[in-house]
Amino acid sequence: MQVHLVDGTYELFRHFFSPGGGHRNAAGDEIGAVRGVLRSVMGMLGDGATHLGVATDHVIPSWRNDVWPGYKTGEGIDADLSAQFPLLEDALRAAGITVWPMVEYEADDAMASAALVASEDPRVERAIICTPDKDLSQCVTDPRVIQYDRRADRYRDEAGVREKFGVGPESIPDYLALVGDSADGFPGLPGWGAKSTATVLARYRHLEEIPHDVGDWDVEVRGAAKLAVSLRAGFGLALLFRRIATLDLDCPVGTVDDWEWRGPTGDLGSMCERLDATDVLRNAQAIAAGR
Numbered sequence: 001m002q003v004h005l006v007d008g009t010y011e012l013f014r015h016f017f018s019p020g021g022g023h024r025n026a027a028g029d030e031i032g033a034v035r036g037v038l039r040s041v042m043g044m045l046g047d048g049a050t051h052l053g054v055a056t057d058h059v060i061p062s063w064r065n066d067v068w069p070g071y072k073t074g075e076g077i078d079a080d081l082s083a084q085f086p087l088l089e090d091a092l093r094a095a096g097i098t099v100w101p102m103v104e105y106e107a108d109d110a111m112a113s114a115a116l117v118a119s120e121d122p123r124v125e126r127a128i129i130c131t132p133d134k135d136l137s138q139c140v141t142d143p144r145v146i147q148y149d150r151r152a153d154r155y156r157d158e159a160g161v162r163e164k165f166g167v168g169p170e171s172i173p174d175y176l177a178l179v180g181d182s183a184d185g186f187p188g189l190p191g192w193g194a195k196s197t198a199t200v201l202a203r204y205r206h207l208e209e210i211p212h213d214v215g216d217w218d219v220e221v222r223g224a225a226k227l228a229v230s231l232r233a234g235f236g237l238a239l240l241f242r243r244i245a246t247l248d249l250d251c252p253v254g255t256v257d258d259w260e261w262r263g264p265t266g267d268l269g270s271m272c273e274r275l276d277a278t279d280v281l282r283n284a285q286a287i288a289a290g291r
Helices: 008-017 032-046 084-094 107-119 134-139 158-165 169-179 194-204 224-245 268-274 278-289
Strands: 002-007 051-057 098-102 126-130 145-149 154-156
Touching: 002 008, 002 032, 002 107, 008 032, 008 051, 008 084, 008 107, 032 051, 032 084, 032 278, 051 084, 051 107, 084 098, 084 268, 098 107, 107 126, 107 134, 107 145, 134 145, 134 158, 134 169, 154 158, 158 169, 169 194, 169 224, 268 278
Parallel strands: 002 051, 002 126, 051 098, 126 145
Antiparallel strands: 145 154
16 A cells, blocks of 8 residues: 655645646636645546545745744735635545645645554555655655655655755654755754755754854864854754754654545535636546446
């Protein structure tokens, strides 16, 4: 058995900003991104996916906004995009697909939690986290949990994480704490770039293991003395950023059996009419009949 965990927030953004992705129905509602995501997920089912869950950010702010004021919010998001989040959740439910709408937590937390549940189920051969988001790289565990960028058709195992970031999955939160994450709104520490951070963490793995005295470092990195000063001065901040970058693993996502697709609900017909997507209903019925 394979489990597919889909980043619904990323997919909604991707389809909204894709060329030709916009579409208004007869009521004047922008529904193009929802229709695109629904068709895409239905394509996964058509390709053989059996156990699937989609995580969404039902409310953009999370607990992370309480601990870091600069953390990302929904400010500036196009109103036509924001309005499609609840619609996407309703459309997926109508299609019989498991949805994890996050409020206190984030979609990334739900996928991380589900990946852990899947990895602990002996029936699951592989959990596939469908997102290119670097945060989710911390969940990769050979051979049970991998990351998949559907747009680039690229899988990422532990070796792939190290190739991309220079560190293993267990060091990704530490890596992000030092280099920062502009998409999430925290800056990292001054002077710590991707290359220097990877070099240091490849040796020491975690923030606490990095000697505060540069004379104790046994790695060669450019500007080491300045980096050590930066780390000493901002160590508490780095720990905070790492907490922000560390995904929660206790979101209520249910069990693997809960994620099995058993066909569309009776609501899919009316939803497809609203989305101008009668093809989705036909495909869902055909896929269900073939199982």
